Amino acid sequence: MAISDIRRQYSLSSLKEADLTDHPITLFRQWLEDAINTGIPDPTAMTVATVDTDGQPSQRIVLLKDVSESGFVFYTNLGSRKARELSVNNRISLHFPWHFMERQVRVCGKAQRLSAAENARYFLSRPKDSQIAAYASKQSQPISTRELLMTQFHQLKQKFANRELPVPDFWGGYRVVPHQIEFWQGGEDRLHDRFEYNLQDNGLWQAQRLMP
Known part of the structure; x- marks a missing residue:
């Protein structure tokens, strides 16, 4: 079968004006809970898109670690490609690909670095092997072999076998403060339901239906 011939109907649900909430995070939490x-594995997985100084976008999958009316939180190595790009351009886009539910959510906003206290609180809550991995991997940097990475990991594991790891200064979190959030619900015959929330100058959110 040709790729162009792969298609199906979207008929699981719909999204109506009556389903909308005053604040988009309220609706997002409902969808996330669903x-x-x-x-399913990794229901909090989201695509994070950033842009480099040449205007080249890049994307990767990251796990959402918190969400509130203040924004969406994730953590990363501060030397990673996404962190380097955010340091010069903090505009960011998130995408939640819940295609198995015929849903997706798109978020546009700006990324803000979390405080040292917030970083420490989350880092110390992680499993110890995950903490060690953060030290072992200089994220996004070239490495000759996987064996070298594993050697570094096991050496650190032995070093910190009987003591806690300090919170690294090269690792931390971002809060994505949104100004636009779109909810997409698949519809039959490609007549999807799309609602876009935009943050107004008065701090309130306004939703509008978009054509599919």
Whole structure:
């Protein structure tokens, strides 16, 4: 079968004006809970898109670690490609690809670095092997072999076998403060339901329906 011939109907649900909430985060939390309740792996997985100084976008999958009316939180190595790009251009886009529910959510906003206290609180809550991995990997930097990476990991594991790791200064989190959030619900015959929330100058959110 040709790729161009792969298609199906989207008919699981709909999104109506009556389903909207005053604040988009309220609706997002409902959708996130729906995704979690399905039991799928990584329901908090999201695509994070950043742009370099040449205007070249790049994307990667990151796990959402917190969400509130203040924004969406994720953590990373501060020497990673995304962190380097955010240091010169903090405009960012998130995408939640819940295609198994015929849903997706798109977020546009600006990334703000979290405080040292917030970073420490989350880092120390991680499993110890995950903490060690953060030290072992200089994220996004070239390495000759996987064996070298594993050697570094095991050496650190032995070094810190009987003591806690300090919170690294090269690792931390970002809060994506949104100004636009779109909810997409698949519809039959490609007549999808799309609603875009935009943050107004008065601090309130205004939603509008978009054509599919």
